[in-house]
Amino acid sequence: MKAVEVFTPGKEPGITYIDDHLKERAGRLADALSSGATVISLSGPSKSGKTVFIEKNIGKDRLIQVTGAGVTDTAKLWDRVFDLIGTPTGKSVTTTTSNESSLGGKLGGEAGVPFLAKGSGEVSAGYKSGGSSAEKVDTSIDYLQLLIRELGGTGLVVFIDDFHYIPSDVQVELSNQIKEAIRNDVIFVVASVPYHSDDAIRANPDLRGRMIKLDFDYWRPDELAKIAQKGFEALNASASPAYVTALASEAAGSPQLMQSLCLNTCFENDVRERADGAVRQLASDRAAIEKVCSRAVAIADYSSTVAKMKQGPKTRGTERNSYLTSSQDVVDVYPLILRAIAQDPPELTLRYPNLQGRIQSLCVKDHPSGSSVTGACSHMAGIANDSENRNVIEWDGGSDVFDIRDPYLLFYLRWSDY
Template identity: 40%
Template sequence: MSKLRATEVFTPNDTPVHTYVDRRDLKLEELLRDALDTPKVVASVSGPSKAGKSVLIHKLVDPNLIILVSGATITKADDLWDQAIQWMGGADTESETDVTATTGSISGSMKGGISAILVKGEATGSLTSSLTGSSAVTKTRRVGGLPGVIAEIANSDFILFIDDFHYIPKDVQGELGRQVKFAAERGVKICAASVPHRSDDVVRSNPELSGRIAAVNIGYWDINELQVIGKLGFPKLNIDLANSVIERLAAEAFGSPQLMQSLCLNLCREKAVTEQLDQMARIEVNEADLARTFERTSAMSDYSSVVDGLHSGPKERGQERKQFRFSDGSTGDVYRSVLLAISDAPPQLTFTYDNLLDRVQRITIDEKPVGSSISQALSQMDTPLSKNLSPRVPILEWDENILNILEPYFLFFLRSSTKLSSLGGV
């Protein structure tokens, strides 16, 4: 029997087999199964980025029955249905040949769908007929888009899974919401996934979907739930690890099981464990091991250019921005103060304005940035900075009172890489 590999136990980018945590007390599997089994209802799964929304549906549904379309690839309503058709193998075409007879005969070969009155499908062969004259006109039409999807998978076990619905442009969501309702009413099973603060996007896209949505909220993973991943996985590799180490990894995973999987895998690599040990062995881990593990993990998602852009802020004419001194020994403007505040302990993905202001004041020495400059910087970081730096996958959102970090790996990179320190000359 071959030994388990670390990459089989800890799977950041795949559905876990050895380290799957069902969070049974939340009844997530039961709720999603009921939603998918209810006719003419759209299942809406909400949860933070990298919180396991895709893993949950792949755990319940045969992957061969999941038609996955990312909201990041949808710029117009037709994109959803066209991509679903492509997943099925491409759009079918139907050909119709209209023959007008006069006098004489017609012979030759034909290929394609004959008139629906005769045969629907493809035929190849020869045709000879006595006619009183003739003229033929062939019309070909594409059977795709929304009608094609309904024709192919309505009342079947296939699931159309729209991941990251919140990435779809607002002006497209309205039309798409109407089409989703139409498809669901005709028996197409649809599941949409989004982040918590945008979980109502599906309903808001078409208010008539109210009462036709079955919501399943995954929520943030707590530290105890994240620890289960390590407690299941390390013994599979015959690694005896101190609970304090697993707790530390879980604390740095920011509620993301995917990030926890990455941290556990990179700790194995840092300790040169690529496969199951011959027997159970105690592995000691010190602060230097953890620091290198965090650095390894931050390299898996390089946000250097995003941090560069957010740190620099928008180009401005006229006077230079006011400089401040910070507790890490660096100096910088209000944009650096915001990034340092976000990266400060304890790690979190959502900040109120007051919370963020307190952090800025705590890390700033002597003169502090004023509240209006912090608000202005946050508005610029949201639009246009972050959207220009990462247009298809938003990094953060600011709505005048709440800052949401949408991408846990961005926060991890900000905290664990040396990028922010190097920008400050520390």
Template identity: 30%
Template sequence: MCIKKLLSSDVFKPCNFPEHTYIPRESKFGIEYEQRLNLALNVSGTLISIIGASKMGKTVLCEKVIPFERQVNISGADFSNGEDFWSVIAQKIGLPFEGKTTESKQISNTEQHSKTESFILTKDMVIKHFASNNKVLILDDFHYASNEAQKSISSHLKDAIRRDFRAIIISLPHRSDAPIRNNADLAGRLSLIDIESWKINELEEIATKGFKQLNVKISTQVAQKIAIESLTSPQLMQYICLSICTALNVDNGETKEITSNILEKAYKLTTSNLDYADVVNLISKGPLSKGKSRTMYSTKLGEQMDLYKLVVESLSKNPPLMGLTIDDIKERVSDLIQNDMMKPDRQKIKNTVTQMQKIITDKDDIFKVLEWKDDMIYITDPLFLFYLRWGR
């Protein structure tokens, strides 16, 4: 029997289920996430809430545990404009909104009676379809739904789960699905799974396991460097490893050492598929100035920058962090400025970050890469930070 040779695209899959490089992880309870999700799915009458940072493997976890034929995947963005919850789900699974059903009854050997009735889709029909076909609703990016939609969905699901309707809500931690977790009527009916950030050694396993299957040697030190640049994201780790394979021409049988030059080439190659230029440009410019010129600072990079550009530049510096306090940013900005007498105070930096948040609030989802909350600036998309570090 001929065994098909694995290609790098078979092994490293940043956008699909990584069959050959899936890494099971333990939660803080010492139990694997897969076991926790399996248990939650087996408890009838509960709603499952999965929270974790972006690109952290929440959806991949669901794909690992739940067979494809049982999954019904929708996004919170589908409800951003007040769309009807059950209509959206019905459309996804192909149930007609309205129609006619005909019931035939044999009266005698020669006579048959038929009765035709019209119907309009109801939530009861959708719930029955899910229960009888053992389907699971996976509502990803719940934070993209409007606040009103979130409250409405919470109410709908409270009733549905009592009738063997299985559902999973996936959201980001700092945009937490509060209407779900804070709903008193759902108390005792929630299975809460908080996905922790990936550790360096867990990310290293992706590289070690994958390159071994491709017969490419990788040192522990190199695997660690890649893991650090992956910014706690297994998806980004998959991207970088695939780029390394491309840089090494692995699929054509070439085997080279993964050097520092190869790593830098792979990082830049990875960013070639990331389109954040408009995002960087928007937040670096800041709001339109109203006649008053901005203070410009001479930097150690040899450029003149205003405070907006300095804050953006500070995000890209070492060590790469997905969350920074105002004091962290102030320290990084100060390190960039040439003249000690010109360094901005904490309040100026806080005002700048606040304005940056306002700029992206009403923009498309791709622009929502930052979130300013509780004196912390969160980078919600690790791919954006990676772009800042290697794509400009």
């Protein structure tokens, strides 16, 4: 048994699949699938295990999995579905070829010459024959009826991941089609991040009452720790409870990131496959954690986005205030906030008092004012989201809460050399 078979970041886990805390959701999913005429809405933060949950509890053989990313109209999404199930969409292509030339002369109304008009006069006419070409694609396909015909009553499930990436105007049309399709026994699961969990309903209020929502959250540290415990045991290896707890803390609620940290632990300890005999003791001190995390950060490249966040928006004439840090360098409020976020303990959600306290601990004397910090947080959220073309940070100005939406971003801030 190999370590890469035990710990599988980015793939469906086998040995290290942990579902003790998911039993209730699995039961609700089974009930929803059996009830019919519903859309199952899966809501949860990025990297929280939504896709693996669906694959495990529905089965890959029943899933028709597509993504909302890059969908600019409903036809593009349904084309993806029909491509996966091998259904031709019946598009026809007509090609015409022609050359341009011209005729001129006196016309007298001769019958049977299509470009001649009745009466006399001098005309010039053009015609096409061979040479240039044009294509016409007939896309007048009734996707809804084709969808119902192919999938209605089959038990197959259309799984639309990242529904929130679909433009709102397209969501409206798509939700209308989904409503009609579920009335004809087509099954849908739509997955999105929490702050877009009701996109499908807002696009079509008629789906209210026809949608069953399953909420996911980041995993608790004790749930993540089971991944390490189960996997290391399978490899006849052991790490200290403190080390496993530290890895679970660094994973910031993400089972996928925890899988990666455990796999890199194996690599750092040269445990690439199970060896029988005495249990292999894994290095478990602080230096071991630093080595593993520094190695694992290669999978979380946020370099360009963090560089923009660190720089902040362009200044308009007035230079920002600078502050001396305990590491004896001078920085403005933007790098200070990033350093504060990177401090122990790792936290995805930072309320203003906590964030300001971390900032003050970094400064030797003066520190940024409250309005400077909150203003910078707002700017940084906008910069990061624009750079990633998705919401990776949310700044709640009303409650003064800085919320990182992707555990990999927090991990990058803590362990990369930016």
